[in-house]
Amino acid sequence: MGNPCDTQMKLVAGAAGYVLEDVPHLTDYLPDLPSYPNPLQDNPAYSVVKQYFVNEDDTVTQKIVVHKDSPRGVHFRRAGPRQRVYFESDEVHACIVTCGGLCPGLNTVIREIVCGLYHMYGVRKILGIDGGYRGFYAKNTVTLTPKFVNDIHKRGGTILGTSRGGHDTSKIVDSIQDRGINQVYIIGGDGTQRGAAVIFEEIRRRSLKVAVAGIPKTIDNDIPVIDKSFGFDTAVEEAQRAINAAHVEAGSIENGIGLVKLMGRYSESPFYLEGRGGLYEFIEKRLKENGHMVIVIAEGAGQDLLSESLQSMGQQDASGNKLLQDVGLWISHRIKEHFSKKKMPINLKYIDPTYMIRAIPSIASDNVYCTLLAHSAVHGAMAGYTGFTVGPVNGRHAYIPFNRIIEKQNKVVITDRMWARLLSSTNQPSFLNPRDISEAKKEDQPATGLLDGENCKDRKSMTEDDPCIS
Numbered sequence: 001m002g003n004p005c006d007t008q009m010k011l012v013a014g015a016a017g018y019v020l021e022d023v024p025h026l027t028d029y030l031p032d033l034p035s036y037p038n039p040l041q042d043n044p045a046y047s048v049v050k051q052y053f054v055n056e057d058d059t060v061t062q063k064i065v066v067h068k069d070s071p072r073g074v075h076f077r078r079a080g081p082r083q084r085v086y087f088e089s090d091e092v093h094a095c096i097v098t099c100g101g102l103c104p105g106l107n108t109v110i111r112e113i114v115c116g117l118y119h120m121y122g123v124r125k126i127l128g129i130d131g132g133y134r135g136f137y138a139k140n141t142v143t144l145t146p147k148f149v150n151d152i153h154k155r156g157g158t159i160l161g162t163s164r165g166g167h168d169t170s171k172i173v174d175s176i177q178d179r180g181i182n183q184v185y186i187i188g189g190d191g192t193q194r195g196a197a198v199i200f201e202e203i204r205r206r207s208l209k210v211a212v213a214g215i216p217k218t219i220d221n222d223i224p225v226i227d228k229s230f231g232f233d234t235a236v237e238e239a240q241r242a243i244n245a246a247h248v249e250a251g252s253i254e255n256g257i258g259l260v261k262l263m264g265r266y267s268e269s270p271f272y273l274e275g276r277g278g279l280y281e282f283i284e285k286r287l288k289e290n291g292h293m294v295i296v297i298a299e300g301a302g303q304d305l306l307s308e309s310l311q312s313m314g315q316q317d318a319s320g321n322k323l324l325q326d327v328g329l330w331i332s333h334r335i336k337e338h339f340s341k342k343k344m345p346i347n348l349k350y351i352d353p354t355y356m357i358r359a360i361p362s363i364a365s366d367n368v369y370c371t372l373l374a375h376s377a378v379h380g381a382m383a384g385y386t387g388f389t390v391g392p393v394n395g396r397h398a399y400i401p402f403n404r405i406i407e408k409q410n411k412v413v414i415t416d417r418m419w420a421r422l423l424s425s426t427n428q429p430s431f432l433n434p435r436d437i438s439e440a441k442k443e444d445q446p447a448t449g450l451l452d453g454e455n456c457k458d459r460k461s462m463t464e465d466d467p468c469i470s
Helices: 106-121 169-179 190-205 232-251 279-290 327-341 354-359 364-382 402-406 417-426 434-443
Strands: 010-013 019-022 059-061 074-078 093-098 125-129 141-143 183-188 211-216 256-262 292-298 347-351 388-393 396-401
Touching: 019 396, 059 396, 093 106, 093 169, 106 125, 106 183, 106 364, 169 190, 183 190, 183 364, 190 211, 190 402, 211 364, 211 402, 232 256, 232 292, 232 347, 232 354, 232 364, 256 327, 256 354, 279 292, 279 327, 292 327, 327 347, 364 388, 364 396, 388 402, 396 402
Parallel strands: 019 074, 093 125, 093 183, 183 211, 211 388, 256 292, 256 347
Antiparallel strands: 010 019, 059 074, 074 396, 125 141, 388 396
């Protein structure tokens, strides 16, 4: 079939370095498709709107800060309703599927796709696919109406169920074709969007009039290009409660340590435990100064420091994600062990709220954001765009080619001002020596894990017998 990414983006060049990274359209491979006036112009809810439709030439710039002589750079097509649509309302047979792990806001996105299709465009045939991608051919569907989804945004999880990986693209497209589905809304993370890209390519190969729209989902907020992923604000609010609880526990006992593990599969920065400048030394110093402290650790941190004898090291889940050991439990044991040897009494409380956070309903700001994402996807599919995902870029919603979403992940950048602000406001160490910082600046890349054995011998702040706890 070739590389799906090769045909998921159309480049349009212009003056002063302008480049539009456009998304596919149904007419790219079905050139004789008829178009119709957008029914929104007759929708009473939109009667007070001065301008119903976005301009066809509207784009959103990826980089908002530029120098006076720099080129205009990369743009994406602006999301929103168009004057012409490529589906008649009674022709549309849409389906919605949720994949991957849970995230606050999933039900809200489902609800708003259904209500957007129904109330804005008069669509009456909407199916929910039960149990992720495999549900296309392995499970029953659910008929979705505004009445059915009315209160689902008040619940956590997804009413459609979910699963990870393990799907058969040909079977999925066979099911889409057999059921007469012509709009597919896919809600999920990078693995899900990667699957959506392959599904789009198979649909395109078969020359089917089917629009494929993705809504990117991750609780880690590590999706590139877009400003923020839905559910992240909710996760931060709930995580703050866990951190506050840890602080209360730690502050109520002598030498109290509150240890909280939060999401962040690949976003961690380097750290080490022993020797001068290590975590143990910092804990001892902070306890002597304040009598208590709170440590927050990402779920993906410290994996290189865990014992290599653990059986799941290097293994992956069905979506291709690295299986993680419980670094919070591991580091809590190491801290207790260290201070026990030093004859320094500590009281450590370990809190892991990660699955609770994933399962809660979204807060109001996330609900509004989910509505905008859902409506942008609906407008795009009705206008004939396909093979795209939606999201805000510098505050404006845009249609983004799948390959830009799945080509990499955002990670913590240890050389930017945001990381410096974090370190200074919390008065925590960076665990980096000058060589680390120099190399990070040279590569202009974020740190993606902890120090390996080769780096250990170059670290002058560590003791000679410290093997980086490998």
